[in-house]
Amino acid sequence: xxxxxxxxxxxxxxxxxxxxxxxxxxxxxxxxxxxxxxxxxxxxxxxxxxxxxxxxxxxxxxxxxxxxxxxxxxxxxxxxxxxxxxxxxxxxxxxxxxxxxxxxxxxxxxxxxxxxxxxxxxxxxxxxxxxxxxxxxxxxxxxxxxxxxxxxxxxxxxxxxxxxxxxxxxxxxxxxxxxxxxxxxxxxxxxxxxxxxxxxxxxxxxxxxxxxxxxxxxxxxxxxxxxxxxxxxxxxxxxxxxxxxxxxxxxxxxxxxxxxxxxxxxxxxxxxxxxxxxxxxxxxxxxxxxxxxxxxxxxxxxxxxxxxxxxxxxxxxxxxxxxxxxxxxxxxxxxxxxxxxxxxxxxxxxxxxxxxxxxxxxxxxxxxxxxxxxxxxxxxx
Amino acid sequence: xxxxxxxxxxxxxxxxxxxxxxxxxxxxxxxxxxxxxxxxxxxxxxxxxxxxxxxxxxxxxxxxxxxxxxxxxxxxxxxxxxxxxxxxxxxxxxxxxxxxxxxxxxxxxxxxxxxxxxxxxxxxxxxxxxxxxxxxxxxxxxxxxxxxxxxxxxxxxxxxxxxxxxxxxxxxxxxxxxxxxxxxxxxxxxxxxxxxxxxxxxxxxxxxxxxxxxxxxxxxxxxxxxxxxxxxxxxxxxxxxxxxxxxxxxxxxxxxxxxxxxxxxxxxxxxxxxxxxxxxxxxxxxxxxxxxxxxxxxxxxxxxxxxxxxxxxxxxxxxxxxxxxxxxxxxxxxxxxxxxxxxxxxxxxxxxxxxxxxxxxxxxxxxxxxxxxxxxxxxxx
Numbered sequence: 001x002x003x004x005x006x007x008x009x010x011x012x013x014x015x016x017x018x019x020x021x022x023x024x025x026x027x028x029x030x031x032x033x034x035x036x037x038x039x040x041x042x043x044x045x046x047x048x049x050x051x052x053x054x055x056x057x058x059x060x061x062x063x064x065x066x067x068x069x070x071x072x073x074x075x076x077x078x079x080x081x082x083x084x085x086x087x088x089x090x091x092x093x094x095x096x097x098x099x100x101x102x103x104x105x106x107x108x109x110x111x112x113x114x115x116x117x118x119x120x121x122x123x124x125x126x127x128x129x130x131x132x133x134x135x136x137x138x139x140x141x142x143x144x145x146x147x148x149x150x151x152x153x154x155x156x157x158x159x160x161x162x163x164x165x166x167x168x169x170x171x172x173x174x175x176x177x178x179x180x181x182x183x184x185x186x187x188x189x190x191x192x193x194x195x196x197x198x199x200x201x202x203x204x205x206x207x208x209x210x211x212x213x214x215x216x217x218x219x220x221x222x223x224x225x226x227x228x229x230x231x232x233x234x235x236x237x238x239x240x241x242x243x244x245x246x247x248x249x250x251x252x253x254x255x256x257x258x259x260x261x262x263x264x265x266x267x268x269x270x271x272x273x274x275x276x277x278x279x280x281x282x283x284x285x286x287x288x289x290x291x292x293x294x295x296x297x298x299x300x301x302x303x304x305x306x307x308x309x310x311x312x313x314x315x316x317x318x319x320x321x322x323x324x325x326x327x328x329x330x331x332x333x334x335x336x337x338x339x340x341x342x343x344x345x346x347x348x349x350x351x352x353x354x355x356x357x358x359x360x361x362x363x364x365x366x367x368x369x370x371x372x373x374x375x376x377x378x379x380x381x
Numbered sequence: 382x383x384x385x386x387x388x389x390x391x392x393x394x395x396x397x398x399x400x401x402x403x404x405x406x407x408x409x410x411x412x413x414x415x416x417x418x419x420x421x422x423x424x425x426x427x428x429x430x431x432x433x434x435x436x437x438x439x440x441x442x443x444x445x446x447x448x449x450x451x452x453x454x455x456x457x458x459x460x461x462x463x464x465x466x467x468x469x470x471x472x473x474x475x476x477x478x479x480x481x482x483x484x485x486x487x488x489x490x491x492x493x494x495x496x497x498x499x500x501x502x503x504x505x506x507x508x509x510x511x512x513x514x515x516x517x518x519x520x521x522x523x524x525x526x527x528x529x530x531x532x533x534x535x536x537x538x539x540x541x542x543x544x545x546x547x548x549x550x551x552x553x554x555x556x557x558x559x560x561x562x563x564x565x566x567x568x569x570x571x572x573x574x575x576x577x578x579x580x581x582x583x584x585x586x587x588x589x590x591x592x593x594x595x596x597x598x599x600x601x602x603x604x605x606x607x608x609x610x611x612x613x614x615x616x617x618x619x620x621x622x623x624x625x626x627x628x629x630x631x632x633x634x635x636x637x638x639x640x641x642x643x644x645x646x647x648x649x650x651x652x653x654x655x656x657x658x659x660x661x662x663x664x665x666x667x668x669x670x671x672x673x674x675x676x677x678x679x680x681x682x683x684x685x686x687x688x689x690x691x692x693x694x695x696x697x698x699x700x701x702x703x704x705x706x707x708x709x710x711x712x713x714x715x716x717x718x719x720x721x722x723x724x725x726x727x728x729x730x731x732x733x734x735x736x737x738x739x740x741x742x743x744x745x746x747x748x749x750x751x752x753x754x755x756x757x758x759x760x761x762x
Binding site for chain 2: 014016017019022023024025026029030033034037038039040041042043044076077079080083105108109112221222223224225241242244245246248249250251252
């Protein structure tokens with residue numbers, strides 16, 4: 001998050017947008033604040049502006065998941081969507097399936113609803129469905145309560161960078177159907193892709209079982225605070241009631257609607273892909289050069305490289321040492337929920353680091369990785 | 382809320398802004414989206430933009446409550462602020478003091494935290510502090526749990542229009558101090574005033590005990606979704622952690638900051654007062670002409686007239702009949718929490734109506750009151 005780092009520190013920590021690709025939205029804002037003023041400066045309908053719900057339904061349809069506008073609800077970013085979904089579906093004592101590692105910002109949202117965790121591993125194809133199958137079977141046999149939700153980031157997973165394979169997607173949904181568990185598909189990075197291989201949305205494979213969280217944060221700009229939840233319209237009606245803070249900002253909703261309607265989204269996504277591909281390439285090259293002992297899987301999209309450290313190096317120590325050397329990185333230990341339902345005593349692993357290549361430019365990435373290597377040398381010495 | 386009424390229905394229901402006084406924010410938006418783009422389109426600090434926290438602290442200081450920027454946190458409107466305060470301070474089984482009547486949109490927020498209500502009456506000076514004193518003394522003697530919060534809209538109360546008098550303000554705070562209860566001062570209409578008499582903010586009288594909720598919704602535009610919470614910085618730090626959906630929109634925060642910095646706020650507040658004073662005058666005159674049997678207290682600020690119906694007329698019936706006649710009004714029965722802690726079986730009174738004079742223009746107000754009178758004649762017939 002901006003504004004939290006000391007002067008001169010290179011940020012490879014948070015998944016902020018690269019300032020150079022934030023679009024010029026002045027024309028859209030002008031239209032929104034003149035011809036559309038009575039809409040954009042007034043209270044908005046809680047489910048979102050009808051025009052934006054249509055626009056999102058169309059985007060989802062192009063991606064293989066045809067939806068009615070009534071199956072789309074506008075929220076203040078995907079995290080707000082997750083919070084609303086959890087408030088509707090979770091009660092204290094419930095549990096949620098998350099992978100190890102998982103998106104760490106989601107964890108306090110689940111915990112805030114009183115939920116515990118069932119952790120499942122990940123490999124090169126994403127969430128380990130066989131392991132989850134065994135866990136669920138064991139819980140069911142023991143007469144224990146099954147998890148209420150399965151939470152997954154199937155495309156360019158944060159932090160691991162891995163995309164859930166097609167066979168895994170199908171197996172995961174079949175398993176969820178067998179046990180009657182809702183699947184939450186959180187896919188902010190889906191269009192930040194450096195590959196033509198595109199797996200189907202979970203929402204496209206099983207529209208009934210899957211609640212999809214989408215966002216314009218990684219596509220257009222995080223500062224607009226606009227995302228969406230795609231789910232059945234009955235659930236969304238209850239969700240609108242749960243939005244006690246009123247509807248999302250109609251001004252930023254209209255700005256995004258105009259941006260899409262003017263046909264600028266596709267061209268902008270092209271720039272996003274090109275920019276972050278270049279960043280990724282620079283980071284991977286720098287890591288190979290400066291830190292050959294570290295292993296990684298090269299991400300084909302998204303914002304992050306997930307590093308496995310050689311034995312003897314502690315990621316928590318590296319995180320703080322690196323900041324002293326002038327580069328912010330995140331210890332992988334932040335990305336583990338802890339094992340069983342309820343508070344866990346298990347220590348999270350400290351053999352991983354997450355590096356974001358989104359915010360920093362190519363030269364900063366080079367310098368940041370040099371500083372990280374220096375920090376690691378200091379610790380090893 | 383816009384977009385929910387049938388075509389041709391005059392809205393005297395919701396407290397929306399009059400479209401004619403929504404300000405021109407194109408210059409502020411242009412500045413925000415050009416020179417400040419790296420700030421406005423990026424993730425924002427969770428407590429709010431430092432510049433806006435300073436601006437709000439200054440506004441509060443001018444109103445007799447000097448604050449440090451660290452004692453101000455930016456939220457998505459006052460309702461969002463109330464939700465965050467409740468999430469931090471209330472647990473299931475707690476209770477909240479509200480007046481009868483009270484601001485009805487606050488009720489589901491309290492209920493969502495599992496809280497029940499202790500209702501206290503209102504009169505021409507606002508919240509009845511003597512009655513509350515008796516209730517709290519009785520609860521304390523019986524060894525029962527005292528309420529956690531006292532919730533009050535002290536200026537131009539929604540829906541009753543009454544302002545809490547100076548002696549009552551002091552008595553309320555003394556009572557709250559005696560029992561160690563936090564006071565939530567929700568004051569969206571404070572500057573929408575048609576009188577020069579200005580009572581001190583509760584926050585100015587007892588800065589430690591009072592959490593103030595402020596908003597730009599009634600001052601500038603609801604659509605920007607920007608409000609603030611003024612409280613001690615320790616509570617606000619915990620509140621920032623509870624904002625799991627990230628910070629409020631930096632674009633709309635910057636637009637408001639620029640609006641204030643360019644010195645436009647005071648002039649705009651002048652227009653707001655003039656506009657709504659005219660609306661109020663038209664509504665009061667129309668009510669006296671069309672509905673002489675109805676009694677009311679003339680509000681000296683805010684958005685609403687609270688009507689007491691003559692015996693035999695049912696406000697719930699009038700609400701639905703009026704909509705059929707082409708005017709939206711709200712039955713006063715919506716504005717009562719119900720008596721004791723927990724779900725109440727008490728029926729709310731149906732002898733009041735709330736009319737908003739904010740959204741509709743003067744001629745629509747005339748016509749709306751005529752339609753309301755016709756609906757009431759139909760029912761009486």
